[in-house]
Amino acid sequence: MKKRVAIYGSTGSIGTQALEVIKEQSDIFQLEVLTAHSNADLLIAQAKEFKPNIVVISDETKYQKVNEALSPLHIKVYAGEKSLVEIAGSDTYDVLLAAIVGFAGLSSTMAAIENGKTVALANKETLVVAGDLVTSMVAQKGAKLLPVDSEHSAIFQCLLGEQNNQIEKVILTASGGPFLGKKTNFLINVKKDHALQHPNWSMGEKITIDSASLMNKGLEMIEAKWLFGLRNEQIEVIVHPQSIVHSMVQFVDGSLKAQMGLPDMKLPIQYALAYPGRVPNTHKRVEFKNYPSLTFEVADFKTFRNLALAKEAMIKGGNMPCVLNAANEIVVEAFLKNKMGFLEMSDVIEACLEKISFIAKPSLHDYMECNTESRNLATSLIKK
Ligand code: NDP
Numbered sequence: 001m002k003k004r005v006a007i008y009g010s011t012g013s014i015g016t017q018a019l020e021v022i023k024e025q026s027d028i029f030q031l032e033v034l035t036a037h038s039n040a041d042l043l044i045a046q047a048k049e050f051k052p053n054i055v056v057i058s059d060e061t062k063y064q065k066v067n068e069a070l071s072p073l074h075i076k077v078y079a080g081e082k083s084l085v086e087i088a089g090s091d092t093y094d095v096l097l098a099a100i101v102g103f104a105g106l107s108s109t110m111a112a113i114e115n116g117k118t119v120a121l122a123n124k125e126t127l128v129v130a131g132d133l134v135t136s137m138v139a140q141k142g143a144k145l146l147p148v149d150s151e152h153s154a155i156f157q158c159l160l161g162e163q164n165n166q167i168e169k170v171i172l173t174a175s176g177g178p179f180l181g182k183k184t185n186f187l188i189n190v191k192k193d194h195a196l197q198h199p200n201w202s203m204g205e206k207i208t209i210d211s212a213s214l215m216n217k218g219l220e221m222i223e224a225k226w227l228f229g230l231r232n233e234q235i236e237v238i239v240h241p242q243s244i245v246h247s248m249v250q251f252v253d254g255s256l257k258a259q260m261g262l263p264d265m266k267l268p269i270q271y272a273l274a275y276p277g278r279v280p281n282t283h284k285r286v287e288f289k290n291y292p293s294l295t296f297e298v299a300d301f302k303t304f305r306n307l308a309l310a311k312e313a314m315i316k317g318g319n320m321p322c323v324l325n326a327a328n329e330i331v332v333e334a335f336l337k338n339k340m341g342f343l344e345m346s347d348v349i350e351a352c353l354e355k356i357s358f359i360a361k362p363s364l365h366d367y368m369e370c371n372t373e374s375r376n377l378a379t380s381l382i383k384k
């Protein structure tokens with residue numbers, strides 16, 4: 001029996017790479033569901049090629065176009081966020097790849113978990129916003145959460161066979177992004193085009209800006225906390241510019257395990273979709289002659305304030321990571337539209353963390369409200 005896969009966010013960077021994986025591994029995977037937000041043309045092309053049973057376009061204004069193109073192929077077409085949630089809550093698939101970007105991915109990911117399904121999680125914002133609720137629902141519903149983020153996939157792989165052994169700490173590696181080694185006097189003038197040039201990874205725009213500002217690593221600290229049940233002080237970040245060591249786990253005897261590979265998301269995507277098996281593929285391999293030295297250096301929390309702010313939000317806990325995430329989504333969008341400077345992004349996030357009231361144990365409703373409040377506040381602060 002082939003594994004039936006739903007790809008949420010199929011038109012994005014992770015989504016399109018997941019389709020490459022499925023194409024190569026068509027003897028084990030069967031594509032059942034594809035979803036996109038508004039890129040109707042690419043969604044239609046993907047559906048024509050892969051012939052899923054169901055396609056969802058969340059932007060309802062694009063429904064007619066997609067439906068006209070795909071109904072002759074007997075593909076069921078739905079529109080709107082409600083459909084994303086309903087299908088995630090159905091039995092039409094075995095594993096759902098959560099590759100929608102940002103807070104927008106939360107509701108469908110939670111619906112899949114509530115449904116007791118296996119979720120291959122790329123959408124880290126889900127765990128940043130509501131990690132406590134998500135992980136307790138995973139346990140309660142018997143769902144499975146498999147990391148796709150390369151660092152977390154590395155940690156997950158390092159932990160295999162170590163169930164009874166204690167972790168001392170995990171070490172998340174960060175490439176350092178395009179501005180590694182730069183200081184505030186340089187960053188103050190940085191523009192979108194430069195920030196979008198990541199040295200090692202090709203990714204969607206939002207996560208690429210997060211990587212340049214190191215917010216991505218901050219979000220990943222929070223993601224790791226929830227995925228692996230860690231205490232804040234067990235999570236460390238180290239800069240590793242070659243992006244070959246994807247992350248490490250240090251056990252109580254001082255032994256360090258690392259997982260390595262080329263910086264290619266197809267590997268962690270395939271691993272999560274095929275788990276627990278490892279499947280042969282034709283992806284490029286690491287050639288150590290091309291990497292004569294693997295280097296490591298401490299992360300600059302002072303210059304890259306987003307990293308410090310994320311750590312602070314993680315330590316405060318409650319609704320603070322949700323505030324951080326929402327404010328960050330707004331400032332990244334504004335930065336991408338050239339409406340604010342690179343360093344100003346941290347000012348707005350910091351103000352949101354200071355101004356929004358702390359809630360120690362938020363409900364899902366609280367998280368929803370807090371997301372809106374933080375977005376509104378961040379938006380108003382940018383306009384000033
Ligand atoms: P992209 O921006 O490339 O793709 C995002 C996908 O989500 C697209 O299919 C997009 O549809 C869809 N989408 C956007 N907004 C909405 C919405 N409001 N409702 C429903 N669907 C929406 O992002 P990435 O692929 O780079 O990242 C996806 C997730 O994976 C993020 O959470 C990111 O942090 C995480 N991740 C990504 C990595 C990477 O290498 N790219 C690595 C590790 C984690 P449309 O195209 O129609 O707009």
Ligand code: MG
Nearest residue numbers: 149150151220
């Ligand atoms: Mg990552």
